Amino acid sequence: MSHETLSTILFLLFVVGTLAITFWASRNTKDAADYYAGGRSFTGVQNGLAIGGDYMSAASFLGIAGIIALSGYDGFLYSIGFLVAWLVALLLVAELMRNSGKYTMADVLAFRMSPRPVRTAAGVSTITVSIFYLLAQMVGAGALVGLLLGITSETGKALTIVGVGLLMIVYVVVGGMKGTTWVQIVKAVLLMGGATLVTLLVLGQFGFNLSALLGQAAAQSGQGDAFLNAGLKYGTEAQGLAGKIDLISLGLALVLGTAGLPHILIRFYTVPTAKDARKSVIWGIGIIGVFYLLTLVLGFGAAALVGSKAIAAENAAGNTAAPQLAEAVGRQLLGDVGGTVLLAVIAAVAFATILAVVAGLTLASSSSFAHDLYAHVIKRGKATEREEITVARISAFVIGAVAIVLGIFAQKLNVAFLVALAFAVAASGNLPAILYSLFWKRFNTAGAVSAIYGGLLSAVILVAFSPVVSGGPTALFPEADFAWFPLQNPGIVSIPLGFLAGWLGTVLSRESDAGKFAEMEVRSLTGAGAEKAGAH
Amino acid sequence: MTTRQHDISVYEEVHRSEDFQELKRRFRSWAFPMTAAFLGWYLLYVVLSGFARDFMGVKLLGNINVALVIGVLQFVSTFWIAWAYSRHAERKLDPLADSLREHVEGRIG
Numbered sequence: 001m002s003h004e005t006l007s008t009i010l011f012l013l014f015v016v017g018t019l020a021i022t023f024w025a026s027r028n029t030k031d032a033a034d035y036y037a038g039g040r041s042f043t044g045v046q047n048g049l050a051i052g053g054d055y056m057s058a059a060s061f062l063g064i065a066g067i068i069a070l071s072g073y074d075g076f077l078y079s080i081g082f083l084v085a086w087l088v089a090l091l092l093v094a095e096l097m098r099n100s101g102k103y104t105m106a107d108v109l110a111f112r113m114s115p116r117p118v119r120t121a122a123g124v125s126t127i128t129v130s131i132f133y134l135l136a137q138m139v140g141a142g143a144l145v146g147l148l149l150g151i152t153s154e155t156g157k158a159l160t161i162v163g164v165g166l167l168m169i170v171y172v173v174v175g176g177m178k179g180t181t182w183v184q185i186v187k188a189v190l191l192m193g194g195a196t197l198v199t200l201l202v203l204g205q206f207g208f209n210l211s212a213l214l215g216q217a218a219a220q221s222g223q224g225d226a227f228l229n230a231g232l233k234y235g236t237e238a239q240g241l242a243g244k245i246d247l248i249s250l251g252l253a254l255v256l257g258t259a260g261l262p263h264i265l266i267r268f269y270t271v272p273t274a275k276d277a278r279k280s281v282i283w284g285i286g287i288i289g290v291f292y293l294l295t296l297v298l299g300f301g302a303a304a305l306v307g308s309k310a311i312a313a314e315n316a317a318g319n320t321a322a323p324q325l326a327e328a329v330g331r332q333l334l335g336d337v338g339g340t341v342l343l344a345v346i347a348a349v350a351f352a353t354i355l356a357v358v359a360g361l362t363l364a365s366s367s368s369f370a371h372d373l374y375a376h377v378i379k380r381g382k383a384t385e386r387e388e389i390t391v392a393r394i395s396a397f398v399i400g401a402v403a404i405v406l407g408i409f410a411q412k413l414n415v416a417f418l419v420a421l422a423f424a425v426a427a428s429g430n431l432p433a434i435l436y437s438l439f440w441k442r443f444n445t446a447g448a449v450s451a452i453y454g455g456l457l458s459a460v461i462l463v464a465f466s467p468v469v470s471g472g473p474t475a476l477f478p479e480a481d482f483a484w485f486p487l488q489n490p491g492i493v494s495i496p497l498g499f500l501a502g503w504l505g506t507v508l509s510r511e512s513d514a515g516k517f518a519e520m521e522v523r524s525l526t527g528a529g530a531e532k533a534g535a536h
Numbered sequence: 537m538t539t540r541q542h543d544i545s546v547y548e549e550v551h552r553s554e555d556f557q558e559l560k561r562r563f564r565s566w567a568f569p570m571t572a573a574f575l576g577w578y579l580l581y582v583v584l585s586g587f588a589r590d591f592m593g594v595k596l597l598g599n600i601n602v603a604l605v606i607g608v609l610q611f612v613s614t615f616w617i618a619w620a621y622s623r624h625a626e627r628k629l630d631p632l633a634d635s636l637r638e639h640v641e642g643r644i645g
Contacts, residue, residue: 073603077585080610084578087617091567211598218599229593229603230585244586251582255575278625285618289611515544518551525559526633528547528640 003327004149006344011351014190015167018355021182022175031534032385035176035392036103036367037269039534044276046185048283051267053184054360055082055258055284056191056291058140058353059419064292065325066318068299069311072217072227074234075299077247079292081254086288088431089259090281095274096438096524097265102531105265105430106372109437112516113445116377121452123372125429126262128456129422130365131403133263134358136418138165138407140319141354147320148347158408164354165404171359172366172396180359181270187349187356188287194349195294198322198342201329202301213297216304227303246487250420253491257423260430263364272533298322305329317416323347362403366396413476417468417488421459424491428498429455436502438524441517447506454501455494462490546643550636559632566624574617581606 067075101107106122145160206213221227235247302321330342370392375383433451436443471483592603
């Protein structure tokens with residue numbers, strides 16, 4: 001049996017299993033708290049696993065392993081930013097948000113502000129960030145199939161995107177937050193299991209001597225010791241000062257973006273209390289941290305055992321490094337059968353990864369549309385719960401369909417920058433609004449609206465006029481050249497602009513409600529009046 | 537007086553209470569400096585990765601260099617801060633927060 005067939009079988013098993021869970025979850029999804037927040041009845045450990053499942057995208061599994069395999073140490077910089085970011089969520093956001101919000105990011109912002117403008121801004125930002133991220137994942141899915149399942153025709157790739165999109169729509173529309181969370185839990189367990197297995201096999205090849213592994217990786221990469229140091233991919237010496245500032249800009253967006261990503265923020269609502277939200281973030285940090293350490297071994301292991309050349313020959317971005325490594329260690333241990341089995345397992349895990357992440361994104365954006373834009377802005381808070389959930393399901397379907405179409409259309413475009421852009425927008429617009437709202441008494445409606453739009457627009461505009469969109473062979477539009485902003489990552493400019501806009505908007509408006517802020521502070525720090533877990 | 541106004545005045549009263557101000561102080565005096573510290577430590581790491589590559593490339597043990605050690609230390613500090621925060625919250629924040637919450641919910645119903 002070929003590895004493609006085996007991968008497909010394993011992946012279908014995952015699909016059947018998760019669909020069964022989804023339909024089982026749908027029987028217990030009755031009211032809005034069930035649909036949006038899984039009845040707030042997940043335990044801290046379950047939600048911690050789901051946080052891992054939601055966060056560890058194919059980009060971070062295959063992408064970071066690939067960057068390390070091809071450019072060495074620089075991939076590690078990415079994982080460290082992704083991990084440290086969780087401390088912002090743990091210390092400043094998770095518990096306070098669980099205590100003062102209900103279903104979406106906007107709930108926290110709208111608490112003491114004029115609800116319609118704030119919810120409109122937060123809804124627009126949520127949907128924008130989620131769609132950027134979603135699109136990057138969908139395009140990635142198409143490319144992955146080509147590599148892992150040997151599907152190379154354009155029709156084949158398009159059909160895969162349609163399949164991934166339809167599955168994600170079913171998870172979200174049928175299972176709501178409960179179904180989606182379980183898909184993420186199952187995926188997190190599979191991903192951790194697969195990554196641990198391959199890591200142990202790789203380390204075993206080197207007698208568990210990390211230094212020997214690094215030495216062989218450096219030798220096989222053809223770069224020597226430079227491979228074990230920063231600077232082969234980000235902020236290279238050839239790029240000069242601009243490249244190094246770009247590296248810092250990327251680091252800022254990574255570390256400050258996570259706590260502003262809507263699909264991450266809504267995970268805090270799925271547990272009964274703020275203490276469980278804290279516990280789930282701590283579990284999430286443990287799982288994500290261990291995973292990135294495994295990725296480090298996988299990346300250097302791939303360079304050492306497969307060789308950077310062989311990896312680059314298969315995929316220029318290195319996305320196949322982890323599967324190629326699995327095949328190589330499997331073969332060395334158990335012959336051809338071992339190689340086939342291990343490759344198939346890792347390929348199937350990669351698909352599970354994509355599915356879980358896109359489901360989380362679709363849920364976050366459709367929830368925000370239904371709860372913020374439809375129920376509170378269009379219907380002015382007069383929609384019934386039933387209507388709201390129906391609209392949420394319809395919008396999940398529409399957003400899924402749009403993502404499928406855009407994913408197929410963007411198949412040939414270089415959209416890898418969209419993930420970094422999503423982090424930049426989250427850090428520049430959402431995070432200032434959330435932090436000001438939780439901690440600054442004077443903050444008001446004008447401030448919230450200016451922070452969100454200011455951060456969102458400055459990040460998007462700077463990227464539009466950056467080298468990732470035009471002016472070079474790897475740009476989105478290689479033929480055109482309208483790039484005047486020298487950095488690929490806007491964070492170092494757009495994050496201060498977002499905070500500045502929020503401050504300026506606040507002080508220019510007279511509105512200020514000390515009473516509401518007192519209430520919010522008491523509620524967010526003590527949990528008084530917080531949303532309770534469902535009865536079932 | 538409507539119920540809503542009653543609720544707000546309960547919150548405002550609790551907000552002025554010494555217990556609440558103490559809870560707020562304990563929360564902020566731990567979380568804010570720690571956030572500044574880990575962000576500073578992370579930025580130092582990123583800046584070193586960009587501007588001090590000779591230093592980062594110094595080998596300490598076999599092929600293990602400064603860059604790898606500082607990178608792994610970022611993991612260690614992250615795990616440590618998460619653990620320390622959870623201990624701080626359980627000992628210093630939760631008991632106060634719980635009693636204030638019971639007080640508020642007892643009066644609002």
